[in-house]
Amino acid sequence: MGSKFINLTRTAIASTSRLPITPARAPLLPSFSVRQTRQASSSTFGLRAPPPEAHPLSYKDSSIPYKTVQLVDPETNHLLEPQSLRSILNSYDQSTHTLILVNLGNPNDKQSIPIVKLINKIEERKKERNSEEKSKLKKKLNLNEKEIQISWQSELGDLKNKLNLSKNILEKGESKLQIIFANRKKSENVSESKKQDIIKMFNDELIDHFGKKSKDDEKNLKNGLYTLHFIPLDNVRNEIQSKIKDQQSIKQLEKQQKKEERRKKEEERRLKADAKFAAEQAKET
Known part of the structure; x- marks a missing residue:
């Protein structure tokens, strides 16, 4: 009886070993869940608010969005005849001057033309500095x-x-x-x-x-x-105010003197460089 049970067990094991064995697979997630997750993340994270629109009068030089404009005459401060923006842009050095939009004109009037003005950067900076100095003096x-x-x-x-x-x-x-x-x-x-x-x-x-x-x-x-x-x-x-003004004048004078000294040094370096270049050219010839 025991031998029969052993034989039956061996037969069952042998038959089982001949069956094909397939490895277990993890259940697949629905494909739409990944896409939905990406969409959700992109809609809630990493977004920036749109930048504020620039004020129309902040446009300068080639960024002015008009083809035809009227230029304020720098000498008379009167309006010149309408002309193309391109012609004005080609008439000045943008390293020393800038063209600004000062009036948009009447949007309801087709004959109305935007007005532009040419600004000297150096003179404008001087005005700003003078204004700053006056403000400081007033505060003192x-x-x-x-x-x-x-x-x-x-x-x-x-x-x-x-x-x-x-x-x-x-x-x-x-x-x-x-x-x-x-x-x-x-x-x-x-x-x-x-x-x-x-x-x-x-x-x-x-x-x-x-x-x-x-x-x-x-x-x-x-x-x-x-x-x-x-x-x-x-x-x-009055005596204190006079002293403050005198001190302010002295400071401005010192600034001008330092500026003039820097200008002279730069001029000396430029002259030396020109002389050196001329000497090298003379040797080559």
Whole structure:
């Protein structure tokens, strides 16, 4: 019986071994899923917002989108006869000048022609620099604002120190000054007569000697605040402004001198290079 079972088992194994064996395959993903994923990713990532459209008057030189234009005469500032954009572009050196669009004309009028103007780059840069210098000078000439806070409960020595500080600020002639008197926290209130004495001391020492009032005093009875407003005297302010202008003029002069020195050095290098080239040419001949 045992031998029969063994024989049957061997037969089954032999028959099974003769069957073709095919390796297992992974299930295929639908092809559309890959395409959908790519489409989804491209529609949500890596996109940039379209650049803003350029303002029509920002077009220059060959980027001006008009064939016929009117040029502003650089000498008379009057409009010349209409002409082709190409003819104007061929008439100037773009390294030193640029053509700008200054007026689009009337889009509803077919006879209306855009207006262009020729700009000297060097002169334009000079204007920009002058404007920058004026802006800097104006900023320097403007008064700064400074503030001194004083408590009504201050001792006489502290009051004198704050008074001297006020004098120094106004004496420099560079700043407006606010002097704010206030109650010290958790301190006894000062009588009205003492407050008036303190205010009088500051006014008597400062007015007409170091400064003048820029506006009326401000009084807040609820908070116990009292504010004095001062500006420097006119003669002090004028002297400071003159100094600032003189310093500005000196700086501009120094810049011009440095520029002229650079120009001379460049000219010397150019002359040496020309002389060297001429000497080499003479040797060859």
